[in-house]
Amino acid sequence: MEELLQVKDLRKTFTLSAKQQKIEKTREKVKVAVDGLSFTAYKGEVFGLLGPNGAGKTTTLRMLATLIKPDSGDAIMDGSSIVKQPEEVRGKIGFLTSELKLEEFFTPNYLFDFFAKLYGVAPEKIAERKKLLFGRFGIDRFAEMKVGNLSTGMKQKVSLVVSLVHDPDIVIFDEPTNGLDVLTAKVVTDFLLDLKAQGKTILVSTHIFSLIEKICDRVGIVINGKMVVCDTLQNLCGDKDLEERFFEIYEERVGRIDE
Amino acid sequence: MNNMITIIKKELARFFGDRRLVFTTVIMPGLMIFVMYTFMGKGLMKELSTSDDYVAKAYAVNMPEELRTMTKGLQVEWEDWDGNPGEQERILQEIADGEKDGLIYFPENFMEDMYAYNMGDEPAPNIEIYYNSEKSNSLTFFNNMRSFFTAYEETMVNKYDVNAKTGIYGSYDQATENGLLGKMLSGLLPMLIMVFIFSGCQSVAPESIAGEKERGTIATLLVTPMKRSALALGKVISLSLIALMAGVSSFLGTILSLPNMMGDEMEFSAMSYTITDYLLLLAVIISTVLVIVAIISMISANATSVKEATTAMAPFMLVIMVISILPMMGMESKSAITYFIPLYNSIQAMTGIFGFQANVGLSLLAVGINLVAAGALTYALTKMFGSEKVMFSR
Ligand SMILES: Nc1ncnc2c1ncn2[C@@H]1O[C@H](COP(=O)(O)OP(=O)(O)OP(=O)(O)O)[C@@H](O)[C@H]1O
Ligand SMILES: [Mg+2]
Numbered sequence: 061m062e063e064l065l066q067v068k069d070l071r072k073t074f075t076l077s078a079k080q081q082k083i084e085k086t087r088e089k090v091k092v093a094v095d096g097l098s099f100t101a102y103k104g105e106v107f108g109l110l111g112p113n114g115a116g117k118t119t120t121l122r123m124l125a126t127l128i129k130p131d132s133g134d135a136i137m138d139g140s141s142i143v144k145q146p147e148e149v150r151g152k153i154g155f156l157t158s159e160l161k162l163e164e165f166f167t168p169n170y171l172f173d174f175f176a177k178l179y180g181v182a183p184e185k186i187a188e189r190k191k192l193l194f195g196r197f198g199i200d201r202f203a204e205m206k207v208g209n210l211s212t213g214m215k216q217k218v219s220l221v222v223s224l225v226h227d228p229d230i231v232i233f234d235e236p237t238n239g240l241d242v243l244t245a246k247v248v249t250d251f252l253l254d255l256k257a258q259g260k261t262i263l264v265s266t267h268i269f270s271l272i273e274k275i276c277d278r279v280g281i282v283i284n285g286k287m288v289v290c291d292t293l294q295n296l297c298g299d300k301d302l303e304e305r306f307f308e309i310y311e312e313r314v315g316r317i318d319e
Numbered sequence: 320m321n322n323m324i325t326i327i328k329k330e331l332a333r334f335f336g337d338r339r340l341v342f343t344t345v346i347m348p349g350l351m352i353f354v355m356y357t358f359m360g361k362g363l364m365k366e367l368s369t370s371d372d373y374v375a376k377a378y379a380v381n382m383p384e385e386l387r388t389m390t391k392g393l394q395v396e397w398e399d400w401d402g403n404p405g406e407q408e409r410i411l412q413e414i415a416d417g418e419k420d421g422l423i424y425f426p427e428n429f430m431e432d433m434y435a436y437n438m439g440d441e442p443a444p445n446i447e448i449y450y451n452s453e454k455s456n457s458l459t460f461f462n463n464m465r466s467f468f469t470a471y472e473e474t475m476v477n478k479y480d481v482n483a484k485t486g487i488y489g490s491y492d493q494a495t496e497n498g499l500l501g502k503m504l505s506g507l508l509p510m511l512i513m514v515f516i517f518s519g520c521q522s523v524a525p526e527s528i529a530g531e532k533e534r535g536t537i538a539t540l541l542v543t544p545m546k547r548s549a550l551a552l553g554k555v556i557s558l559s560l561i562a563l564m565a566g567v568s569s570f571l572g573t574i575l576s577l578p579n580m581m582g583d584e585m586e587f588s589a590m591s592y593t594i595t596d597y598l599l600l601l602a603v604i605i606s607t608v609l610v611i612v613a614i615i616s617m618i619s620a621n622a623t624s625v626k627e628a629t630t631a632m633a634p635f636m637l638v639i640m641v642i643s644i645l646p647m648m649g650m651e652s653k654s655a656i657t658y659f660i661p662l663y664n665s666i667q668a669m670t671g672i673f674g675f676q677a678n679v680g681l682s683l684l685a686v687g688i689n690l691v692a693a694g695a696l697t698y699a700l701t702k703m704f705g706s707e708k709v710m711f712s713r
Contacts, residue, residue: 125542126542127538127541127542127707127711128707128711129707147544147545147546148544150542150543150544151544155542159535159538160535160538160539160542161534161535161536161538161539162536162539163333163531163534163536164534165333165336165337166329166332166333170332174325174329175539175543177321177322177325178322178325178540178543178544178545179543179544180544219539222539223542
């Protein structure tokens with residue numbers, strides 16, 4: 061199996077302002093968000109990062125998407141380093157998190173063309189790709205409405221489509237179903253499985269066990285910025301369900317949950 | 320390059336797609352200035368001037384015949400009054416009401432007394448002119464009479480003249496015809512242009528950069544493979560175009576309303592500037608716009624919200640105002656060294672151009688320096704777009 065994604069010893073710290081220290085209820089000036097995290101994802105698989113709030117999942121994915129730079133460590137994405145070749149990496153991945161917003165003033169139709177150009181999609185391919193993706197998510201019905209007038213779910217669909225205009229081989233989604241109703245969530249998870257069927261490599265982060273069980277081949281559990289286990293779903297759980305295994309692992313590593 | 324153009328197109332589509340924004344940033348400044356100045360000018364002129372063919376109506380007491388003939392050219396219709404004190408109140412009231420424009424009173428035997436008068440004798444015969452300074456016609460009457468009789472007095476006791484008739488070397492005033500106009504325009508217009516450019520930038524840059532940051536849309540741009548420099552350049556160029564449009568609109572408004580504001584006497588003909596002047600002006604303005612936009616963009620990129628950006632811009636606005644006002648107060652520096660200071664050199668160059676004294680070399684130096692500065696600032700902006708501290712600060 062080809063190792064398409066190699067994450068090596070990623071570390072990220074944030075310097076906290078006085079205000080942030082108050083919010084975080086800490087006197088430490090430096091917050092270690094990701095602490096020497098490593099893992100590998102193989103071509104064509106769905107890899108899930110599972111962890112509690114504040115574990116460092118989003119921070120890890122933002123580093124992989126080159127939005128922020130690691131303090132140390134590196135990741136090689138399909139041959140390109142996130143530290144040394146960030147632009148190449150951005151061309152190879154599709155990244156989606158709720159922090160990426162679309163300008164409310166424009167229509168999905170305009171934004172699709174706009175981002176297609178920025179992602180370097182060949183002009184003759186744009187219309188074809190738009191037809192496919194807009195059809196798949198039912199965006200054709202509101203393609204000419206301003207994004208500002210769309211519902212949260214509609215906006216999320218447009219964001220998702222925009223992040224995939226260039227048909228990337230690696231897809232990175234942070235909390236892909238957050239804020240979606242069950243119907244829309246199903247459209248998204250089905251789509252992810254579709255992508256997998258097309259041979260794409262998918263990395264998702266979530267704290268929703270059922271999502272991991274539904275779509276992931278392998279899972280890494282992140283606690284306090286560290287990867288504590290990383291294995292296939294089968295090896296990890298055996299005959300137990302994921303939720304049960306997660307609590308066992310958590311209590312082993314951190315201590316009792318109600319403490 | 321392509322990405323930069325894509326960004327420019329999007330920014331312009333955003334701008335022109337919002338009719339209210341276009342109206343408030345491009346059309347309104349010019350229109351408002353035009354309407355305001357024209358209105359102001361018209362009102363001012365109406366207050367200050369009487370129409371040329373107005374014939375004043377005034378009373379005269381004991382007016383000597385020779386003086387009456389001499390005042391013919393002054394357009395006054397005299398009505399004689401015998402000075403009967405019973406009518407005094409009515410006559411003064413007529414002047415107060417504006418029905419008559421004035422009253423001129425000569426002492427009896429004015430001419431004989433005047434010829435007989437020797438310097439030092441007390442008192443000299445006195446001409447009394449009654450008028451109403453609240454009425455422009457009356458005020459004009461008074462001024463005309465006063466200058467006429469003062470001049471008449473001078474010819475009576477003439478010992479010597481200063482600058483009478485034409486000089487032996489020709490005209491006394493060595494100013495070119497453009498001199499006065501140039502002085503006015505070179506003081507006023509550079510400042511107006513700077514302010515217009517600034518306000519043009521101010522209405523779009525914070526929205527376009529700090530706004531995108533605040534709303535999280537810039538992150539969507541930052542995950543595309545586009546180079547940060549394409550984003551920075553695209554923003555700076557598109558914002559410059561918009562600021563330029565706002566500047567041009569305000570400029571046109573000013574130029575077109577100048578003739579109205581200054582009245583007919585001040586014959587404003589833009590034709591007196593040469594093509595070189597216009598080209599230099601355009602180059603200076605464009606380079607200035609780029610520098611201002613780059614600075615405002617950096618301030619906006621550093622802010623976390625549109626509001627913060629607008630606030631942070633105030634000190635910069637103040638600096639621009641101060642350096643713009645210097646030439647108007649006659650405090651501009653003549654030294655060529657100052658042409659190496661971005662923005663200040665724009666003021667210097669524009670003051671020269673509007674004063675009909677354009678220095679082509681120094682103006683081009685100013686343009687060059689500004690372009691280099693704009694380039695350096697845009698490079699810095701590129702670094703800011705690449706910095707997570709700047710882009711994702713909360
Ligand atoms: N810009 C920042 N400045 C300071 N601290 C930060 C910043 N971004 C993240 N952190 C801290 O880093 C830690 C990891 O955050 P992260 O968002 O990666 O967690 P997460 O695993 O995605 O959690 P969640 O499930 O709640 O989304 C948290 O303690 C968070 O407060
Ligand atoms: Mg998260």
